[in-house]
Amino acid sequence: GNSVTQMEGPVTLSEEAFLTINCTYTATGYPSLFWYVQYPGEGLQLLLKATKADDKGSNKGFEATYRKETTSFHLEKGSVQVSDSAVYFCALDDYKLSFGAGTTVTVRA
Amino acid sequence: NAGVTQTPKFQVLKTGQSMTLQCAQDMNHNSMYWYRQDPGMGLRLIYYSASEGTTDKGEVPNGYNVSRLNKREFSLRLESAAPSQTSVYFCASSEVSGGRETQYFGPGTRLLVL
Numbered sequence: 300g301n302s303v304t305q306m307e308g309p310v311t312l313s314e315e316a317f318l319t320i321n322c323t324y325t326a327t328g329y330p331s332l333f334w335y336v337q338y339p340g341e342g343l344q345l346l347l348k349a350t351k352a353d354d355k356g357s358n359k360g361f362e363a364t365y366r367k368e369t370t371s372f373h374l375e376k377g378s379v380q381v382s383d384s385a386v387y388f389c390a391l392d393d394y395k396l397s398f399g400a401g402t403t404v405t406v407r408a
Numbered sequence: 409n410a411g412v413t414q415t416p417k418f419q420v421l422k423t424g425q426s427m428t429l430q431c432a433q434d435m436n437h438n439s440m441y442w443y444r445q446d447p448g449m450g451l452r453l454i455y456y457s458a459s460e461g462t463t464d465k466g467e468v469p470n471g472y473n474v475s476r477l478n479k480r481e482f483s484l485r486l487e488s489a490a491p492s493q494t495s496v497y498f499c500a501s502s503e504v505s506g507g508r509e510t511q512y513f514g515p516g517t518r519l520l521v522l
Binding site: 303331333335340341342343344345348350388392395396398399400401 | 412448449451452453456466498500508510511512513514
């Protein structure tokens, strides 16, 4: 079946540091890939998505590229802010949405 | 435009009690979903409704029932709550199910079963 594996946290960074969260997937078809973000006390919201191989999703300074050859969709941001502190979920959608376990990111001023 | 709303925000139940979690969306979406979120496990799909009048089991349906009351509303019922159902429950909706559609999430209901 489909599954998503993302790097375990928690991750603690200083402001302006570079952030990478690794995500790999297993799927039988050609899924769409998503990153969702959950700010404290809130529901999940879409951060970015990619619907086919080699697509790059980007939003709010975050980027992720759909790599079919490595079955990966790593999330990156070049310079994080305190407001980026949140839980990040990688997910794939192949007729049902499957989530990774989530990575908690804390950015210190 | 409220998006996806859920009630209640927080609930404490005793083992064996029943309750219904309510969810409504105002985006005219066809598909709606119920998830539970547990530490270290991401979100797991309980039930979903691809369109009004249909419901299907997800990954963890045992102990739950759902009703798609109309296009806007999708409720989740716990008939006899158990401590293992202590979790945060999220409702979501999307224009259609499957493939490339973004799901929009409600703020969640935090449930504690004693």
